[in-house]
Amino acid sequence: xxxxxxxxxxxxxxxxxxxxxxxxxxxxxxxxxxxxxxxxxxxxxxxxxxxxxxxxxxxxxxxxxxxxxxxxxxxxxxxxxxxxxxxxxxxxxxxxxxxxxxxxxxxxxxxxxxxxxxxxxxxxxxxxxxxxxxxxxxxxxxxxxxxxxxxxxxxxxxxxxxxxxxxxxxxxxxxxxxxxxxxxxxxxxxxxxxxxxxxxxxxxxxxxxxxxxxxxxxxxxxxxxxxxxxxxxxxxxxxxxxxxxxxxxxxxxxxxxxxxxxxxxxxxxxxxxxxxxxxxxxxxxxxxxxxxxxxxxxxxxxxxxxxxxxxxxxxxxxxxxxxxxxxxxxxxxxxxxxxxxxxx
Amino acid sequence: xxxxxxxxxxxxxxxxxxxxxxxxxxxxxxxxxxxxxxxxxxxxxxxxxxxxxxxxxxxxxxxxxxxxxxxxxxxxxxxxxxxxxxxxxxxxxxxxxxxxxxxxxxxxxxxxxxxxxxxxxxxxxxxxxxxxxxxxxxxxxxxxxxxxxxxxxxxxxxxxxxxxxxxxxxxxxxxxxxxxxxxxxxxxxxxxxxxxxxxxxxxxxxxxxxxxxxxxxxxxxxxxxxxxxxxxxxxxxxxxxxxxxxxxxxxxxxxxxxxxxxxxxxxxxxxxxxxxxxxxxxxxxxxxxxxxxxxxxxxxxxxxxxxxxxxxxxxxxxxxxxxxxxxxxxxxxxxxxxxxxxxxxxxxxxxxxxxxxxxxxxxxxxxxxxxxxxxxxxxxxxxxxxxxxxxxxxxxxxxxxxxx
Numbered sequence: 125x126x127x128x129x130x131x132x133x134x135x136x137x138x139x140x141x142x143x144x145x146x147x148x149x150x151x152x153x154x155x156x157x158x159x160x161x162x163x164x165x166x167x168x169x170x171x172x173x174x175x176x177x178x179x180x181x182x183x184x185x186x187x188x189x190x191x192x193x194x195x196x197x198x199x200x201x202x203x204x205x206x207x208x209x210x211x212x213x214x215x216x217x218x219x220x221x222x223x224x225x226x227x228x229x230x231x232x233x234x235x236x237x238x239x240x241x242x243x244x245x246x247x248x249x250x251x252x253x254x255x256x257x258x259x260x261x262x263x264x265x266x267x268x269x270x271x272x273x274x275x276x277x278x279x280x281x282x283x284x285x286x287x288x289x290x291x292x293x294x295x296x297x298x299x300x301x302x303x304x305x306x307x308x309x310x311x312x313x314x315x316x317x318x319x320x321x322x323x324x325x326x327x328x329x330x331x332x333x334x335x336x337x338x339x340x341x342x343x344x345x346x347x348x349x350x351x352x353x354x355x356x357x358x359x360x361x362x363x364x365x366x367x368x369x370x371x372x373x374x375x376x377x378x379x380x381x382x383x384x385x386x387x388x389x390x391x392x393x394x395x396x397x398x399x400x401x402x403x404x405x406x407x408x409x410x411x412x413x414x415x416x417x418x419x420x421x422x423x424x425x426x427x428x429x430x431x432x433x434x435x436x437x438x439x440x441x442x443x444x445x446x447x448x449x450x451x452x453x454x455x456x457x458x459x460x461x462x463x464x465x466x467x468x
Numbered sequence: 469x470x471x472x473x474x475x476x477x478x479x480x481x482x483x484x485x486x487x488x489x490x491x492x493x494x495x496x497x498x499x500x501x502x503x504x505x506x507x508x509x510x511x512x513x514x515x516x517x518x519x520x521x522x523x524x525x526x527x528x529x530x531x532x533x534x535x536x537x538x539x540x541x542x543x544x545x546x547x548x549x550x551x552x553x554x555x556x557x558x559x560x561x562x563x564x565x566x567x568x569x570x571x572x573x574x575x576x577x578x579x580x581x582x583x584x585x586x587x588x589x590x591x592x593x594x595x596x597x598x599x600x601x602x603x604x605x606x607x608x609x610x611x612x613x614x615x616x617x618x619x620x621x622x623x624x625x626x627x628x629x630x631x632x633x634x635x636x637x638x639x640x641x642x643x644x645x646x647x648x649x650x651x652x653x654x655x656x657x658x659x660x661x662x663x664x665x666x667x668x669x670x671x672x673x674x675x676x677x678x679x680x681x682x683x684x685x686x687x688x689x690x691x692x693x694x695x696x697x698x699x700x701x702x703x704x705x706x707x708x709x710x711x712x713x714x715x716x717x718x719x720x721x722x723x724x725x726x727x728x729x730x731x732x733x734x735x736x737x738x739x740x741x742x743x744x745x746x747x748x749x750x751x752x753x754x755x756x757x758x759x760x761x762x763x764x765x766x767x768x769x770x771x772x773x774x775x776x777x778x779x780x781x782x783x784x785x786x787x788x789x790x791x792x793x794x795x796x797x798x799x800x801x802x803x804x805x806x807x808x809x810x811x812x813x814x815x816x817x818x819x820x821x822x823x824x825x826x827x828x829x830x831x832x833x834x835x836x837x838x839x840x841x842x843x844x845x846x847x848x849x850x851x852x853x854x855x856x857x858x859x860x861x862x863x864x865x866x867x868x869x870x871x872x
Contacts, residue, residue, distance in 0.1 A: 301593020325593075
């Protein structure tokens with residue numbers, strides 16, 4: 125890590141403290157979320173994009189099948205080691221692993237609030253209370269790596285890529301920082317370095333593209349000892365998910381979240397209670413996000429390329445006709461010996 | 469040489485006054501207020517450039533777009549539609565009787581677009597990369613890409629439409645002739661381009677079906693934005709006309725109040741038609757998605773305020789005013805309609821967005837966001853006044869025959 129969290133906070137505070145808004149801005153930011161929203165200078169996205177470009181140029185053949193991670197929320201114990209491992213691997217601000225593991229036993233813990241991803245946090249674990257037995261359910265949240273990503277289609281400088289391995293990658297080198305991807309994402313994943321003045325980036329989980337292309341598994345999957353996370357080929361994991369539902373009657377809701385949501389995602393979830401009770405939205409539909417704007421874009425292009433021409437020529441015709449008329453009336457008025465009394 | 473430039477500067481920029489007199493003449497209350505807004509706005513701009521969006525705004529990962537997109541872009545561009553509506557009516561449909569309105573309308577469109585883009589630079593994280601959009605990395609599947617290009621093209625179009633006034637002021641006869649001819653073509657392309665991006669601004673939210681409240685979300689969003697831009701444009705012509713005719717009265721030597729009132733009423737009629745079509749489509753929209761149940765919720769009441777108070781009411785008022793030839797009521801309703809469009813854009817961008825979040829997590833603008841937006845509005849007003857005081861915008865240049 126380039127700078128420690130302590131030093132980072134100190135530096136931020138010094139910068140902000142020298143200004144009028146200073147202390148209130150920091151307090152305000154803390155209200156908005158933890159210190160991870162202050163994170164700047166992310167390198168993981170840039171690094172992974174570079175790997176993708178290198179692989180493309182080297183014409184590395186794509187895998188037979190895209191990779192997938194299956195999250196079995198009934199198995200998660202809420203140790204948050206995946207968060208720690210993610211921060212560690214992606215060089216995000218981190219704390220000792222003990223602090224992460226302690227949350228599950230603390231009376232007052234990070235679990236009290238439902239969290240989301242931030243600039244320095246690609247994944248978070250949230251706690252929900254089961255409507256079935258009142259026990260806690262821990263749900264990991266990260267980029268779902270959609271088959272047809274909304275972020276990709278919404279980006280006006282084409283800075284996203286869905287790789288054949290399954291990862292959705294972001295290229296900070298062309299990003300202008302409009303944050304439209306954050307509007308388009310149905311899972312609220314892309315985050316933004318709001319506290320970077322000159323070079324703020326959009327940051328997101330890469331499904332550890334740099335690990336899976338080397339034959340490894342994502343950092344979060346590797347560290348998970350509860351077997352809540354499983355990495356593998358897409359078809360195998362979809363089969364496994366349905367198998368688990370079949371073999372454990374009554375344990376799971378009969379639905380694999382992510383199999384069809386917004387056109388399918390590369391992360392799949394199993395749950396014992398309806399998915400909207402554990403923070404996974406069920407109202408997002410099966411239509412891929414890019415499809416919602418496709419029809420309109422087509423209509424505009426058709427209008428501007430095909431429909432516009434009759435308009436242009438029609439107008440030209442009308443104008444030239446009007447001009448001739450003025451000329452003609454001018455000539456007749458001259459013939460009659462009257463002045464040209466044109467008025468507007 | 470130095471002396472001649474000096475005279476030119478005095479005549480063209482200082483309105484024929486000496487620098488001393490000019491500065492003294494500008495000491496007055498409106499300018500003082502403008503100076504306060506301006507310095508607050510510029511202060512926030514500098515602060516934003518130095519410290520980033522985090523300390524300057526209330527934006528968060530849940531609310532990536534706030535007041536600067538909602539007001540400066542969505543509202544700003546809708547209210548900058550006068551050039552579209554009036555330019556089309558005069559240049560394309562040949563409604564020459566409205567040509568007195570055309571130049572002010574085009575000027576306000578030009579300023580609206582230029583400064584909307586200027587304000588956008590403070591919202592974009594890496595504003596210095598904007599050229600990437602024009603040449604470099606193209607995201608063809610993005611509606612924002614379409615908007616970016618259309619803004620770029622439309623600003624050029626507005627510049628061409630406005631340039632005859634500039635060349636009259638600079639006394640460049642040949643260039644003025646050339647650009648007057650170009651202006652007609654620019655208007656034709658302008659209709660296509662402006663129609664495209666006004667609707668695309670609504671289209672932006674098509675990708676967020678799960679985030680925008682069902683009453684505001686619709687596949688017809690682009691149509692709603694285009695239609696409301698039409699009546700926003702017309703009502704802004706009425707609003708601007710009302711203000712400019714009061715403030716710049718001395719410029720209007722051949723001013724005919726009866727003629728002006730009858731034109732205003734004509735504009736009211738056009739706005740009423742657009743408002744009625746919009747209202748009917750909105751009702752169809754609720755019926756199509758079967759959203760009636762949502763009307764009886766807090767968001768539903770707010771929706772009704774917007775749709776009854778700022779669409780149906782102005783439509784009825786315009787109709788009544790046109791029937792009774794009441795120009796005063798048309799002017800009042802113009803203000804009401806413009807306000808309604810502001811409300812609609814802010815509803816879509818801020819209030820109906822992430823509607824399911826509890827109130828404590830909802831976005832509200834920080835004072836600095838408001839200050840920057842007000843600062844930009846002040847800049848627009850000052851530029852408008854600067855140009856109207858110097859160029860033939862409200863009247864016809866005595867040395868040039870009418871271009872119409």
